Amino acid sequence: MARMIRLAILAFALFGALAQTTVAVTTHVVGDSTGWVVPPSDDPLFYAVWAAKQTFFIGDILLFNFTTGSQDVARVSKEAFFLCNSTNPIFLEKTGPAKITLNSTGEFYFIGTFDNNCFKGQRLAINVTTSPGPTPSPTPRTKPENFTVGDELGWVVPPLGEIAYITWAYNKTFIVGDHLVFNFHNKTDDVAVVSKEAYDSCNTSTPMALYNSSPAVINLTRTGEHYFTSTYDYRCDLGQKLAINVTGSSTGSTPPSGYGSSPSPSTAKPPASSQASGPGTGSPVAPGPSNAAPNSRISGGYMFIVLLPMAMGFLH
Structure with missing residues (x-):
């Protein structure tokens, strides 16, 4: 009887330890x-x-x-x-x-x-x-930064297709007030701000705004999804398209020093929901910091492995 009581006490202690560690x-x-x-x-x-x-x-x-x-x-x-x-x-x-x-x-x-x-x-x-x-949540940025789209690749038909710009945007954090810098060859390319539907179908007949002077500096003025492509033949179908999501806001949205504000021609006045404000010109700058990728949860059977041999020894 005493042995059974001792076993019950030990089992209770063992499962109590597991409850705290597992x-x-x-x-x-x-x-x-x-x-x-x-x-x-x-x-x-x-x-x-x-x-x-x-x-x-x-x-x-x-x-x-x-x-x-x-x-x-x-x-x-x-x-x-x-x-x-x-x-x-x-x-x-x-x-x-x-x-x-x-x-x-x-x-x-x-x-x-x-x-x-x-x-x-x-x-x-x-x-x-x-x-x-x-x-811990990362400290939110309060100052706008500049992101050179594609880095050294620039704004071109990417050699690996659409995945190139998906890879470029992967884990980057964009906030209101940031600027996207598109580098391309004048008279051979442009940047069109489009809707999600136009982005998905590569329909560039009615862009929200169009920038045809490089470098095109586009100010991100609202949160939410933003879509860009080129209106030149087959460029969008071949992967020259960028989708990003803008979260949060900064203390201001004035273009950093070194960027002008001369407007480029546009096909239509951007509506209030458009992500683009006036373009500018200037030299490309390095992209800003990126977000951490998602994280997850741990298991804890270690204490059971350690305590079980101790329990068996105690009983014998």
Whole structure:
């Protein structure tokens, strides 16, 4: 009887310790009901949007649902992710569904290696953190900054298609008052501010505003989604298009020193909902800081592993 009482007390203490140290492992079903496939409409932001709604911690599991033989999942480096290069993956899972445990902190990159699936949007980037505790919010910017679209590439038909400008905008923070600097060759290109519908369909017949003098400096005057492309033949279809989201506001929206305010011709006066104010001219500047990628939750079976042998020794 005494032995049973002692066992009950020990079990209570053991589970009490586990209750304080254990957080359940979370299994993240990649893409939810869609699974791990080429996204609907080849949407290059599909998995980025999915990941933005998740939090990832050490011990969590990614579940990739796909059909064996027609899909796979490769973990790759950051460089390979952006180039859709599956030549030397860190590892490759060919059998679906595939479960991948997040066993370290930092960035993880995954792509599909079949055909051109990666270029069509079958790619996922996440960030894993160590603790389920509250994550400090970054100090919001209060001063506007300048972002040179495409950096050294500039505003051109990108060699890798639309993914080039998606990659450029990835993890950047844009706030009201920031400026986008578009560098291009005069008389061979332009920048059109368009609606989401026009962006998706590459219909540039009625842009909200049009800038044809380089460099075009566009002031971001409102929060929300902003869409840009070129009106020159086939440029949009070939990937010369940029979509960004503007959040928050700055202390002012006056162009930084070195930028003029001479207007470029436009096809229409931008409505109140348009993201563009007057363009300017000036030298390109380095892009500003970027946001941290999404993070997540941890498991804690370690104390159980440690306490169980101690309990067995105590009983014997």
